[in-house]
Each structure stands twice: as C-alpha cells, then as structure tokens.
Amino acid sequence: MAEPILEVSGLVKHYPLTRGILFKKQTGAVKAVDGVDFTLAKGETLGLVGESGCGKSTVARLLCNLERPTAGSIRFKGEEITRLSGRALKAVRRNIQMVFQDPYTSLNPRMTVGDIIGEPFEIHPEAAPRGDRRRRVRELLDVVGLDPEYVNRYPHQFSGGQRQRIGIARGLALRPEIIVADEPVSALDVSVQAQVINLLERLQAEFDLSYVFIAHDLSIVRHIADRVGVMYLGRIVETGSDTQIYDHPTHPYTQALLSAVPVPDPAAREHRERIILTGEVPSPTDIPSGCRFRTRCWKARERCALEVPALAVPEAFRHTSGPAAHDSACHFAEEKQVVPVEEHGNGPG
Known part of the structure; x- marks a missing residue:
C-alpha cells in the first residue's frame, strides 16, 4: 500500500472542568x-x-x-x-x-x-x-x-x-x-x-x-x-471497509447502529432484527472502566469491566481471511448481518 x-x-x-473564580481548581x-x-x-x-x-x-x-x-x-x-x-x-x-x-x-x-x-x-x-x-x-x-x-x-x-x-x-x-x-x-x-x-x-x-x-x-x-470508523464515547470501536462494516459488523455497537437504519421495503423491515439499547450514554466526564460500551451491551461479562478491549482483529477471526477479519474493540466480537444486503440500495443519488 x-x-x-x-x-x-x-x-x-x-x-x-474547574471550580472557583479567583483560584480555579480542576475537578475533572x-x-x-x-x-x-x-x-x-x-x-x-x-x-x-x-x-x-x-x-x-x-x-x-x-x-x-x-x-x-x-x-x-x-x-x-x-x-x-x-x-x-x-x-x-x-x-x-x-x-x-x-x-x-x-x-x-x-x-x-x-x-x-x-x-x-x-x-x-x-x-x-x-x-x-x-x-x-x-x-x-x-x-x-x-x-x-x-x-x-x-x-x-x-x-x-x-x-x-x-x-x-x-x-x-x-x-x-x-x-x-x-x-x-x-x-x-x-x-x-x-x-x-x-x-x-x-x-x-x-x-x-x-x-x-x-x-x-x-x-x-x-x-x-x-x-x-472507502473505509469506515465507528466511534463511541471518544474512541473508534470498529473500523474496516464499507462492505466489512455494513455487511459483516462484529462489534455490538455497530450492529445496534445498523439495526436502526431505515429499510424502505416493509416486508424486509418486519423480518429484520431490531436491536434496542438500554440505559443512558455514559457521561464523557465519567467513562466506565474496561469497555466503555459495556453499560449498554447485551454481551457484557465480568471481563468487560476489567479489561479495555484492543482495537484489533478479534481472536475468533485472526486465522481467517473473510470480511469479518477486521479491527473491532470487543472481547466477544461475533459476525452478525443486521441489514439484508439486497436492501441497502446505493444511498443518495
């Protein structure tokens, strides 16, 4: 390249974040x-x-x-x-x-x-x-x-x-x-x-x-x-080509975002899985420990609170050459097709 x-x-x-007027003290x-x-x-x-x-x-x-x-x-x-x-x-x-x-x-x-x-x-x-x-x-x-x-x-x-x-x-x-x-x-x-x-x-x-x-x-x-980076709370959590991100997402947050994309076909809209996130987005002044998405993630385990996941090809896909083998910051990353390929269309234009 x-x-x-x-x-x-x-x-x-x-x-x-500071407190005080004359003598300012940083509080966060x-x-x-x-x-x-x-x-x-x-x-x-x-x-x-x-x-x-x-x-x-x-x-x-x-x-x-x-x-x-x-x-x-x-x-x-x-x-x-x-x-x-x-x-x-x-x-x-x-x-x-x-x-x-x-x-x-x-x-x-x-x-x-x-x-x-x-x-x-x-x-x-x-x-x-x-x-x-x-x-x-x-x-x-x-x-x-x-x-x-x-x-x-x-x-x-x-x-x-x-x-x-x-x-x-x-x-x-x-x-x-x-x-x-x-x-x-x-x-x-x-x-x-x-x-x-x-x-x-x-x-x-x-x-x-x-x-x-x-x-x-x-x-x-x-x-x-040509390439897409998905950001959550100040960090990129998944990155790859447009095909990798849209057709083969592996991070739960990316999958939730894609499930919210409007689908023009009513039949396809009825049959696709809708991922509803629970809880509020954490404040950027108080970032959760470990994985910052864990407070809203349905896959969260004890490891997610203790270890910060690296933005890298998940272990499950490291020995493959398929489209799922792209960087994703998740301990339990797995491929999930959220939006049917035939329903994407070509976007604007």
Whole structure:
C-alpha cells in the first residue's frame, strides 16, 4: 500500500472542568476524544460515524489545528503538525481545509460570495496573484455548480444547498490535498443531500482529494466512504471497509447502529432484527472502566469491566481471511448481518 497522507495516533482531547473564580481548581475533565488512531491514504475517503457527542466533530477540529490536542500525534505526509505554529502551521492549513456542518452560520452574512470564497487568497496571497483572484473565484463557483454571476450576492440570497456549495468552493480555493467534511449534509433536505454528495465525489476525482467525512447518517457514509470508523464515547470501536462494516459488523455497537437504519421495503423491515439499547450514554466526564460500551451491551461479562478491549482483529477471526477479519474493540466480537444486503440500495443519488 502507498504511504498514508495522514496518520493519527493516540489522539486525545480533554476539556478541564474547574471550580472557583479567583483560584480555579480542576475537578475533572470532559474526555471528548480519548485515544483515536487511523490513517488516510491519498484519494481515499474515510467515514467517521457515531452518535451525537461521541467526539467526531472534535476530531475534525483537531485535524485542522483549530484546537490543540491534549496528547497524541497527527502526521501530515510524515510531518508532525500538532506542535507547529507560525508560518509552518499556516502552510499545513493550506493543505487541510474544512467544510462545516451548518451552511447558515459558516458563511459571513456581511460578505459577498466573491469575498467569502476569495478570503483564503488574502490569507495565502501566494496561492493567487491579486489581479487573478476574481477570475479564480468565478471559476470556483462554476466548479461547484453555481452561476459565476452570483459573485456579488450575499449568503441570505441562497438556499441551504447553494450555501453549502459556496462553503465547498471556499474549501477548494487553495487546492488542498485533504478536506475534512464535518456533517456537511445533515442540515439539508434529502434530495439536496444527494446533490451535494454527488458533487463531493466528482470533485474528489477531479482534484485528487482525500476526505475525512463525518456523519451520523450511515446510508450516506456507505455511499461515499472507502473505509469506515465507528466511534463511541471518544474512541473508534470498529473500523474496516464499507462492505466489512455494513455487511459483516462484529462489534455490538455497530450492529445496534445498523439495526436502526431505515429499510424502505416493509416486508424486509418486519423480518429484520431490531436491536434496542438500554440505559443512558455514559457521561464523557465519567467513562466506565474496561469497555466503555459495556453499560449498554447485551454481551457484557465480568471481563468487560476489567479489561479495555484492543482495537484489533478479534481472536475468533485472526486465522481467517473473510470480511469479518477486521479491527473491532470487543472481547466477544461475533459476525452478525443486521441489514439484508439486497436492501441497502446505493444511498443518495
């Protein structure tokens, strides 16, 4: 395999909880991200899925250096970027851009579309000569499927899908190698979601982009992702190709998520097994011992409270070469087909 363009190892982000006004004392920490490992190859799309609050968006901000990690390593093309500052950090940020979740709040309402898309050129003047920036902005509008004549309009004059296209154009302005898309379609209508997903796929082929695609909609992630990482309470609990995760899940949490995916065929919906999790999601300030999913897991045993399961190929599948032989952080992992293969469809588009 080719060398990964992005390597994340032991990534941790804890937010301290303090008490007092003049003399603050730390009383605990919110463990938003608590040991995440993954790699991203050039031209690949890695999907991160999980419940709200599992740490997906925090990972996105850490990758773009919008926040500093508490611990861990992020290497871009072999270079450690977590400790960079000044010009070195500025150069890396040019190559790792972000598309935000909400197209209504991620665009400045006081700026025209031309100024919004052209703002990266003000920060990185070497990317485009001053006299050429207007033309580049119009080209970017055309690339994302908008009329270049819209350059003097304001964000409130566009629909949600059009605003997200503007955000994508801004992300493309500096010709980055990686785009971190933080739930880019969750605020859009279903028909518009399909348009934006298809646009992202076309742009990936056209600009040779690598994506970290964050979402909670499993059908959308399957449509766009080459590999999928399932997150729970700050950690990745299962990772593999889209076929491995969707057709051959081995972690109980992944199986529960897949059982909640809507199935359009009423007959198939009646016959499939629905996994209902009991109990509340633990607080990230008070992580359970051992396996952090054990408080909601129907397979939990005494070992689960004592030992933290490693994210690795389960022992039962280590001597096989089938699709179930992928990394899963469960002591009692077993393959279970939750959603019938014929009922997946192809997602949006």
